[in-house]
Amino acid sequence: MLTDSDTPPASHLSDVTKRFLLAAKHAEIHVLEQLSSNCRIVIAVKHVVHALQRERGASNIYIASKGTRFAAQRNTHIQSAIAAEDNLRSQLKSLFLTNKTVDGNPRLLSSVTLALQGIDYLPVLRDKISSLSLSALESTRAYCRLVAGLLTVIFEAADIASDPTITRMLVALFNLMQGKEYAGQERAWGAIGFAETHFDTRLCDKLSTLQQAQQHHFSVFNEFSTKPQRQLLAQLDSSPASHDVMQLRNMIAQLADGSPIAPEISEVWFDVATRRIDAMEDIEDTLTEGLVKAAKRKVTNAQEEMTNHQRLIESFSDEHVPEGSPLTLLFDPSMPGLVDDHSPHINGHELDTQAEALSAHRSFYDLLQGQAQYIKDMTKELEDAKRAITEHKLTDRAKLILMQQFQLSEHDAYRRLQKQAMNENASLASIAQKVVDIAQQSRPKSAAKYRG
Amino acid sequence: MLTDSDTPPASHLSDVTKRFLLAAKHAEIHVLEQLSSNCRIVIAVKHVVHALQRERGASNIYIASKGTRFAAQRNTHIQSAIAAEDNLRSQLKSLFLTNKTVDGNPRLLSSVTLALQGIDYLPVLRDKISSLSLSALESTRAYCRLVAGLLTVIFEAADIASDPTITRMLVALFNLMQGKEYAGQERAWGAIGFAETHFDTRLCDKLSTLQQAQQHHFSVFNEFSTKPQRQLLAQLDSSPASHDVMQLRNMIAQLADGSPIAPEISEVWFDVATRRIDAMEDIEDTLTEGLVKAAKRKVTNAQEEMTNHQRLIESFSDEHVPEGSPLTLLFDPSMPGLVDDHSPHINGHELDTQAEALSAHRSFYDLLQGQAQYIKDMTKELEDAKRAITEHKLTDRAKLILMQQFQLSEHDAYRRLQKQAMNENASLASIAQKVVDIAQQSRPKSAAKYRG
Numbered sequence: 001m002l003t004d005s006d007t008p009p010a011s012h013l014s015d016v017t018k019r020f021l022l023a024a025k026h027a028e029i030h031v032l033e034q035l036s037s038n039c040r041i042v043i044a045v046k047h048v049v050h051a052l053q054r055e056r057g058a059s060n061i062y063i064a065s066k067g068t069r070f071a072a073q074r075n076t077h078i079q080s081a082i083a084a085e086d087n088l089r090s091q092l093k094s095l096f097l098t099n100k101t102v103d104g105n106p107r108l109l110s111s112v113t114l115a116l117q118g119i120d121y122l123p124v125l126r127d128k129i130s131s132l133s134l135s136a137l138e139s140t141r142a143y144c145r146l147v148a149g150l151l152t153v154i155f156e157a158a159d160i161a162s163d164p165t166i167t168r169m170l171v172a173l174f175n176l177m178q179g180k181e182y183a184g185q186e187r188a189w190g191a192i193g194f195a196e197t198h199f200d201t202r203l204c205d206k207l208s209t210l211q212q213a214q215q216h217h218f219s220v221f222n223e224f225s226t227k228p229q230r231q232l233l234a235q236l237d238s239s240p241a242s243h244d245v246m247q248l249r250n251m252i253a254q255l256a257d258g259s260p261i262a263p264e265i266s267e268v269w270f271d272v273a274t275r276r277i278d279a280m281e282d283i284e285d286t287l288t289e290g291l292v293k294a295a296k297r298k299v300t301n302a303q304e305e306m307t308n309h310q311r312l313i314e315s316f317s318d319e320h321v322p323e324g325s326p327l328t329l330l331f332d333p334s335m336p337g338l339v340d341d342h343s344p345h346i347n348g349h350e351l352d353t354q355a356e357a358l359s360a361h362r363s364f365y366d367l368l369q370g371q372a373q374y375i376k377d378m379t380k381e382l383e384d385a386k387r388a389i390t391e392h393k394l395t396d397r398a399k400l401i402l403m404q405q406f407q408l409s410e411h412d413a414y415r416r417l418q419k420q421a422m423n424e425n426a427s428l429a430s431i432a433q434k435v436v437d438i439a440q441q442s443r444p445k446s447a448a449k450y451r452g
Numbered sequence: 453m454l455t456d457s458d459t460p461p462a463s464h465l466s467d468v469t470k471r472f473l474l475a476a477k478h479a480e481i482h483v484l485e486q487l488s489s490n491c492r493i494v495i496a497v498k499h500v501v502h503a504l505q506r507e508r509g510a511s512n513i514y515i516a517s518k519g520t521r522f523a524a525q526r527n528t529h530i531q532s533a534i535a536a537e538d539n540l541r542s543q544l545k546s547l548f549l550t551n552k553t554v555d556g557n558p559r560l561l562s563s564v565t566l567a568l569q570g571i572d573y574l575p576v577l578r579d580k581i582s583s584l585s586l587s588a589l590e591s592t593r594a595y596c597r598l599v600a601g602l603l604t605v606i607f608e609a610a611d612i613a614s615d616p617t618i619t620r621m622l623v624a625l626f627n628l629m630q631g632k633e634y635a636g637q638e639r640a641w642g643a644i645g646f647a648e649t650h651f652d653t654r655l656c657d658k659l660s661t662l663q664q665a666q667q668h669h670f671s672v673f674n675e676f677s678t679k680p681q682r683q684l685l686a687q688l689d690s691s692p693a694s695h696d697v698m699q700l701r702n703m704i705a706q707l708a709d710g711s712p713i714a715p716e717i718s719e720v721w722f723d724v725a726t727r728r729i730d731a732m733e734d735i736e737d738t739l740t741e742g743l744v745k746a747a748k749r750k751v752t753n754a755q756e757e758m759t760n761h762q763r764l765i766e767s768f769s770d771e772h773v774p775e776g777s778p779l780t781l782l783f784d785p786s787m788p789g790l791v792d793d794h795s796p797h798i799n800g801h802e803l804d805t806q807a808e809a810l811s812a813h814r815s816f817y818d819l820l821q822g823q824a825q826y827i828k829d830m831t832k833e834l835e836d837a838k839r840a841i842t843e844h845k846l847t848d849r850a851k852l853i854l855m856q857q858f859q860l861s862e863h864d865a866y867r868r869l870q871k872q873a874m875n876e877n878a879s880l881a882s883i884a885q886k887v888v889d890i891a892q893q894s895r896p897k898s899a900a901k902y903r904g
Contacts, residue, residue: 017565097471
């Protein structure tokens with residue numbers, strides 16, 4: 001047995017240990033600060049996307065009407081798009097291009113770079129549209145690629161987020177935005193169909209794919225958003241705008257045989273579709289507001305805990321360890337260790353009695369334990385939140401595999417997955433998983449093929 | 453159509469875009485540097501673990517022999533353990549406690565803190581053993597908890613590693629070390645059984661659990677290690693040491709009825725088990741050597757690419773964009789965008805012809821594209837490499853669930869998973885998945901219960 005005399009003071013808790021507890025908390029704060037600046041980028045990107053979607057729509061009508069219609073509206077949208085671009089650039093500058101030590105996430109920064117390069121060429125695209133040297137379809141494609149590039153930034157931000165609450169919010173936002181983008185593409189294809197004064201079966205097939213894609217992403221949104229947010233989307237679904245869209249959808253479906261239709265309906269379709277899409281942006285805004293608040297709160301909470309930790313650690317310095325085994329993971333039976341059949345319950349009790357004599361050590365050890373448990377819980381929770389992201393990646397991988405294997409277009413690959421899922425009455429993700437698994441069995445282990 | 457005159461110069465590639473390409477690369481280098489310092493910590497931890505395993509073994513014999521045997525060996529092991537601890541502490545200091553801006557990973561730092569607190573109390577544990585005031589079992593448990601805490605650091609390092617190659621190496625190392633630890637525990641239980649001069653069925657059950665656990669982790673090691681490394685383990689399995697261990701295992705199995713046995717065999721068992729375990733450390737060392745080399749190479753590679761990027765970017769500044777649509781994701785048909793049935797193949801061709809006129813732009817765009825694709829591939833590869841980690845976490849979660857639901861010990865919970873897997877002839881992971889799924893269905897969505 002040790003006697004009080006030969007017991008080292010509490011400060012035999014090595015200085016390194018104490019400083020490491022704080023370092024871990026520092027690191028957590030640092031990560032949360034990064035996360036909150038990523039959220040600011042996400043919001044700036046969201047504004048650019050919305051502006052470009054409107055510019056895309058107006059440009060279509062401008063081109064389809066040989067420049068006779070929507071010139072003014074188009075210019076207004078271009079101006080607000082340019083404002084949104086400038087805002088994004090200055091946000092990015094202030095967050096990532098200030099000092100030399102860049103500690104942003106490489107994946108996020110790379111997706112941002114690619115999107116930025118696209119934005120840099122917007123003036124060229126706009127000139128070509130102004131001079132009517134692009135078809136409505138070519139113009140639509142260009143805008144769609146740019147929007148897709150920007151949505152990738154949102155997706156990456158969700159994928160690298162290290163906090164379950166924020167991740168869930170970003171997953172909800174991404175799926176809402178992706179659904180909104182498909183609504184925008186439905187609007188574009190519809191406008192083209194009306195402008196061409198007839199719908200063939202292939203065009204109708206495209207439209208129904210886009211409608212199903214919207215459903216898919218909105219259902220993921222519902223899963224990851226809060227109740228009030230879900231209600232907003234429900235309200236939108238029962239709004240006059242959505243009602244009108246449904247009517248025109250049915251009308252188009254009846255024209256699949258290619259029977260002619262008056263071109264004037266083109267703008268009716270465009271207006272109702274636009275009202276529905278604009279209403280989606282209001283929901284986006286409530287999401288992003290919540291996002292900013294949550295990110296800020298996370299940082300302040302962590303900073304407060306930091307201060308508590310510091311106070312607690314200072315309180316040890318003077319103390320002495322009383323006789324008996326001090327409280328540490330060495331003697332904490334609830335800690336994993338030797339594989340044996342010792343019941344943790346009984347030991348939990350021993351632990352408590354043992355602990356009474358050791359308040360300060362108890363609290364310091366509890367601090368470490370609590371911190372470790374907290375991080376463990378967060379990680380578990382994060383994995384759940386990431387499920388939707390993993391499934392989205394799976395679908396993308398499966399799409400790519402089908403495109404390569406059967407020389408399919410992205411549309412047809414996605415369609416095949418959709419149909420398969422419907423036939424087997426399974427989730428899109430589980431079908432995608434099958435496709436990927438099969439492909440992987442025939443794929444060689446390729447860790448080596450990456451640098452080094 | 454645009455004429456050369458009204459075409460903006462190549463520098464309409466905004467400054468922000470160029471700087472962002474470099475920022476993304478900077479960030480990648482930064483991440484890899486962090487990774488390589490984490491690897492240094494992993495190696496320092498590995499040395500502490502090995503030293504403590506030997507100290508644990510010697511301490512057992514010292515206690516079992518009432519301090520008459522292994523006093524000298526124990527002191528030697530204690531000295532090398534202390535050296536390893538000091539090395540770990542100074543490594544941690546120099547890597548994480550230098551400047552104020554801590555950008556280590558919170559999970560890694562938290563697991564390190566917990567392990568450090570245990571190490572701080574080793575002097576107390578050693579005093580208790582010297583004064584024979586602990587049983588061999590109590591002492592073993594304390595060392596096992598400390599080792600488990602240190603192995604968590606290795607596991608976290610593997611889990612947070614962002615590079616597939618390094619992740620695979622760390623997964624292999626973790627599983628080798630975990631298997632080695634179970635071998636050490638088998639040695640301890642065996643020694644206790646021999647010291648008690650008989651083995652009952654419960655003790656034999658423990659031993660076979662530990663043997664199966666070793667098999668499990670070594671098979672994961674084989675999956676993630678290189679061919680030469682696998683061969684080293686195979687050589688070990690066919691070594692005299694392993695042969696002797698097998699013989700004694702069989703002998704023990706035959707003593708399950710509790711028939712008496714000469715205590716002298718205790719040290720024979722300890723010696724052969726030790727020879728086998730020490731041989732495992734040689735394999736560990738080849739793994740860690742490879743780890744250091746790979747981490748260094750990754751950093752230098754990224755730095756070289758960085759220089760190339762800089763050169764390329766400078767080369768644009770003077771150039772002008774020739775007539776025609778510049779090459780950007782806006783006009784790259786291979787980029788996802790509008791959901792339609794445009795065949796990417798044909799466009800890939802258009803793309804090439806279009807590109808010939810635009811060498812510099814082509815190469816800049818290729819750079820961005822290549823970077824994005826590289827990161828995408830890495831992420832995909834990383835997910836594959838993390839499979840083993842995910843499965844390990846799953847098993848831990850399932851174990852915990854069973855322990856809580858049925859008031860089982862960790863041993864019995866693990867045993868139940870093992871048996872279930874054998875009965876259903878399924879993988880441990882798939883059984884664990886089932887357990888977790890069932891538990892989750894009855895669990896409320898709890899994102900909210902975490903701060904904020």
